[in-house]
Amino acid sequence: MSVIDPVAPRAAGRPKKLIANPMAKIAALPMIMTALVIFIGCSVWTVVHSFTKSKLLPSSQFVGFDQYERLWSTRRWLASVENIAIYGLVALVFSLVVGFVIAVLLDQKVRAEGAFRTIILFPYSLSFIVTGLVWQWILNPDFGIQYIVRGWGFENFTFDPLHNPDTVLAALLMAGLWQGTGLVAVILLAALRGVDEDIWKASRVDGVPAWKTYIWVVIPILRPAFVTATVLIATGIVKLYDLVVALTNGGPGIASEMPAKYVYDAMFGKQNLGQGFAASTMMLLSVLLILIPWAIFEFRGKKRG
Amino acid sequence: MVDISQTYSASRRLDGAAGARPKRRISASRIMTYGILCVICFYYILPLWVMMMTSLKGMPEVRMGNIFAPPVEITFEPWVKAWSQACTGLNCDGLSRGFWNSVKITIPSVLISIVVASVNGYALVNWKFKGSEIFFGILLFGAFIPYQVMIYPIVIILREIGLMGDVWGLVLVHTIFGMPILTLLFRNYFASLPEELFKAARVDGAGFWGIFFQVLVPMSLPIFTVAMILQVTGIWNDFLFGVIYTKPEAYPMTVQLNNIVNSVQGVKEYNVNMAATLITGLVPLTIYLLSGKLFVRGIAAGAVKG
């Protein structure tokens, strides 16, 4: 037993350890590797190689913005960008509005709310492939909705969105919204349940009609939930791929092509890696354009809060 | 990044409506509410109904009639055919092959991704080290990067380590891309447990793994269930990674289903297609219906995946 030396209590130094908490660092290794190698490494690799003349194999011969010039002069890519813009905008607005309406309706102390909720959310559990194939069947002109309505006596009724370049996006929207709106509704419903009940008492005392309270009081309160839902939908839309493959495979013609599909086809179908890299870099850029303003908004909000 | 905690905790509050109280039991607005809800539900149920009905009809009846009508004569033949005889371009042994492939992919992917992510979450909460939060930030940010940006370099990596086309390569990919959301899930959960519990275990002499396995894991079964639900449905439904990182004979069910239904050869057997589609959707659908609120909790967090 050593006795403390009151004259020089600092005599014993800090034991030299090479790594503090070595176990924790080993355990976090998969996360560190994933973050560095995959999320940063692979992204940077792709961005860098989008400036090369990669074709069948990745090349390290830099060609400046050639791939991008070619990309933006390719009709299929331009169509893809236009499609995703239209689809994205409509899907975003529709799922937020419809999702909010459903959430409000479900919040009216309805009976069997659980059953309603189960029904509107179940498509979200399905694969986009399953969704795409079911809707392909329902929209099939020879058997589906067109056939039924004609059977009712409207002989000239046409409803064949899958084979009409002007309306094929509507078909994609019908399927996409079928799968995704339920989630928005559930997120907003959960947020609605977090709204202070006293607001309803106060608005009734003030004689404000319920719909006005929803628009002017509740929606601003739900802003964080709306932001969350918007970011979820938006980042999901950018990645839209499976649904298109299953429902239209990009057709008719190139009327329902999407950027994600362009990337896949360029990389694995046409052996044109450079185009794939350039297109995926554009996708990354568009996600950043959504994310960064939102991150700033969130960060500022937190600082103020 | 996304304010998950809010939707996440709120999803547990889903019981008990908080909206404006109706004045009378039956009123015009009441009828409107139920009316609109029923129409919406009709839209949601319809495809499921059509799938079910078509898959139970014989081909003659499908050709003749209304896809919404129930079958006159119920037959399970399309189901049997979809399961064991349906053809893709390559072979005609039905969806069963894809089903078993998906099982072989899903089970190890789910287990490994959960083990890795839960340990990550634990290390992030209880054993913070310099830079740990930065790595986590990158990880979360990665959840938003379109997969398309990373898929080709990963092909190269898998080729280099000899796992390209192998089921284990796909397992690795699922583990990687499941990591952000699962780590977030576990990190938030472990952070919600009292810190004093962790301190008490340290005073009691438990080490890194001792605290994890003996103290934290037994307390965290709900979150492991949520993670399991999230991963099983996510991985089962995956199409993109399956089609890129596996060979045709190892294709998961979704890829095989798409190949069966969208194959251009031969006569289209719509009843078989619908049976195949339904069979593929059955696994996540069952999980959804059985797990109820836990599923909502999972997707509220998992939705970040987009």
Add this chain to the structure above:
Amino acid sequence: MLDQTHTALDGISVSIRDLELSFGAVKVLQDLNLDIAKGEFLVLLGASGCGKSTLLNCIAGLLEPTGGQIFIEGKNVTWAEPSERGIGMVFQSYALYPQMSVKGNLSFGLKNARVPKAEIERRVARAAELLHLQPLLDRKPAALSGGQRQRVAIGRALVRDVDVFLFDEPLSNLDAKLRAELRIELKRLHQSLDNTMIYVTHDQVEAMTLADRIAIMRGGVIQQLAQPLEIYNRPANLYVAGFIGSPPMNFIPGTIAGSEFVGAVRMPLSGYDWERGPHTSGNVVFGIRPEHVKIGDAARHCACQTTVTIEVVEPMGADTLLWTRVGDDEFRIRLDGQTTIHEGQTLPIGFDIDCASLFDAQTENRI
């Protein structure tokens, strides 16, 4: 203040030398020195954020100090693992492992230390007996009441057969009645064992009743380390004077002019127990505890007398509080509960120098 206990090093259980802890630029603990005798019950008392829990966590090894050293039973444990320090710890939230039975909770640490089974049984049985836990051994924590849970938490420290017990606000989560009961139980436990106990609390009643010595902390610095009555009677500075006692001490600012305090009242200072010799000038604060103020006839024999108008009367049963003003400053008087004084009444009050305190207005230290 440390020097008194410094002479007998053999009798020291926990010794803290020049301890420092900062999170970034924030200094949570500064230059902290503390010697705790074997078998002593030391209470670390302070408002939230004063560093008392941080200090305890450093002693336990749950936080690593940025500077200084910690010795327990003569061993330098500054960088030792918590389990190797010979300490047991009891937490505010009990921190019982929910999936383990009471017995499992008590024996978890012993199993980790690879103590033989028979020995574990023996120690668990002893702790259970001491804390009346025998009938609860097979229950899960969820099936216990708050008081029972806290007894299990104490038991968990007890079975480890350690020299030093650390308590981190162990009674704060209990209701008032249970808190009082467990307080007595803790005091009995301390009397029957000879362990050193270090106890963190923000409750001055707990501190006064349990402690052999109290260390009052503020901003990571120990303001005063002394026996409870010493702290009550001779607070080292304005902060301690205002912190200890409920309601707190009354303060009257003023100056010393010769042998007299001059402020809203005048008070001859002959007979005052000076800290370091008499002062004859300077700005000071005069302090008197509410319970040391006399009223009515008794006031007439006091060295200092004045007249006040009562603003608020708070009858609390055992005693009654009167709120009034002396000069511009709020002034409280504590009387026995049967008084019939009413609001608006004008009263003569008085107090004597022997229960008063004087503080330097600049340094805030007792003079």
